[in-house]
Amino acid sequence: MNDPDGYFGEQVAAAYDAETADMSTPEALGPVLDVLAGLAGDGRALEFGVGTGRIAAPLARRGVPVHGIDMSRAMVARIREKEGGEAVGVTVGDFATTRVEGSFSVVYLVFNTIMNLTTQDAQVECFRNAAAHLEPGGCFVIEVGVPGLRLLPPGQTTVPFDVRPDGWAYDVYDVATQAMSSNYVTVGADGRGTFRSIPFRYVWPAELDLMARIAGLRPRDRWEDWTGRPFTSESTRHVSVWERPA
Ligand SMILES: C[S@@+](CC[C@H](N)C(=O)[O-])C[C@H]1O[C@@H](n2cnc3c(N)ncnc32)[C@H](O)[C@@H]1O
Secondary structure: OOOOOOOOOHHHHHHHHHHOHHHOOHHHHHHHHHHHHHHHOOOOEEEEOOOOOOOHHHHHHOOOOEEEEEOOHHHHOOHHHOOOHHHOEEEEOOOOOOOOOOOEEEEEEOOOHHHHOOOHHHHHHHHHHHHHHEEEEEEEEEEEEOOOHHHOOOOOOEEEEEEEOOEEEEEEEEOOOOEEEEEEEEEOOOOOEEEEEEEEEOOOHHHHHHHHHHOOOEEEEEEOOOOOOEOOOOOOEEEEEEEOOO
16 A cells, blocks of 8 residues: 555545445444543543544534544544544544544544454554543543354354445455454446455454553443443444543
């Protein structure tokens, strides 16, 4: 990947808000904003992988001072187009290592974006970076899927997750290295296909807890979703909160 915008270049950025429209309605965002605004309190919020401001802009509209870090100029260019986006501070850089000024009462990293860091070392660095930005008592929040390995019969590496007449999408897992990729084949009106593949590193809830501990954070909450439903053995994703001891 030679594009400085990574896997979220201009073409992806241009389609991003339309493709995430169902996750961006007031009904979908309400519980997310309730949790984040509650943790922010009277302090500031920092979003790692802020993207087009899907969450940062409405959080800013609630009166929370928000800053975002993202490596994609194409994605962050869209923040200003949103109501509230003009109030969001932006730093272009790698959220595993980039420092911004000041301290925050909440740092958050949503929509599986911890998995965009494709090594364990980088994921640990991300926790350290979050902790370094937190005030005592501040919280780091991650929303991410539970690795879908229960869908893999022995010997199989691939799980389709979207099969349509004009395209299909599938995840490929390497259970030895925790490398995975999401792959998209789209067939145009002319019958020709385009292919896009994004590399990830899947990560277990307990492994995240250990990364938090390495970074000096301790577990505070783990839910199945933003409404606080209990996390169980059947949960396919989680929202986890760690806090920096006061
Ligand atoms: C799936 S999008 C999520 C955007 C936004 N948080 C949301 O929920 O809509 C992932 C974002 O993370 C950014 N990103 C991925 N890896 C990154 C890294 N190592 N450093 C900074 N940004 C990164 C991408 O550019 C992209 O904007």
